Amino acid sequence: MAGVLRTSWKALLAQAFRRYFVNTVFDSTFVSMGIVVASALVPDSSVGTVVGTMFAVSLALGISTGTSVYEAEKVEAEIRLRELERAMLTPLDGTEATRVLDVSRYIVVTVNAVAPLAVFVATASPFFLSSSLTILGIPTAFFSVAIAMVVLFLVGTYLGRLTGRPAWLKGLRMAVIGIATFGAIWIIQGLF
Numbered sequence: 001m002a003g004v005l006r007t008s009w010k011a012l013l014a015q016a017f018r019r020y021f022v023n024t025v026f027d028s029t030f031v032s033m034g035i036v037v038a039s040a041l042v043p044d045s046s047v048g049t050v051v052g053t054m055f056a057v058s059l060a061l062g063i064s065t066g067t068s069v070y071e072a073e074k075v076e077a078e079i080r081l082r083e084l085e086r087a088m089l090t091p092l093d094g095t096e097a098t099r100v101l102d103v104s105r106y107i108v109v110t111v112n113a114v115a116p117l118a119v120f121v122a123t124a125s126p127f128f129l130s131s132s133l134t135i136l137g138i139p140t141a142f143f144s145v146a147i148a149m150v151v152l153f154l155v156g157t158y159l160g161r162l163t164g165r166p167a168w169l170k171g172l173r174m175a176v177i178g179i180a181t182f183g184a185i186w187i188i189q190g191l192f
Contacts, residue, residue, distance in 0.1 A: 016073060016108045018162065024065050024112045025155050026174075028119035030181060031057055033148045036123065037185045040133055040141035047140075051127045058120035066113030073108055077101040123148050145182055152178040 032054055040050045081101060085092050092098055126135060126143035133140050153171040160170030 024115040028116035032123040058116040061116040062113045069112045070109045073105040
């Protein structure tokens, strides 16, 4: 029975990780890209302002997603536990099942809280490497957006591999969505 529970909880953890992690990375990448386009490509912006804004938003997003995932997973775990208790006709408080649920929840929460900060490090890296808003005559923001496209491509490729479909095609689709979003943000930013 413990082996079945362990396998079942591993599957649930993997599912939650895929669902929440991919969503959080995707959201974080688009938020970072929006900040870069809105702040780095305007007159009178500074590296400190761009990076500071990216960090603050990534931290807030990490706390927000970590908290919301914790609460959602806690409720789902309690529902699963009660269903299992009804099926087994015995309380499961303090058992391996509850410990596995707790550990899996904390792993998923940690991954989701850290994901926006990992995206921040990746997309802010061109700004860390340059003390100005241009590298080799090219706006640093374009390097940051290019890294964001790579992140989106990699997340799409990961999803493609999970579904058994052409991974590169799913990755390309995600990157195209990112490029279209970049264009829309740039046009909208230009209007203001």
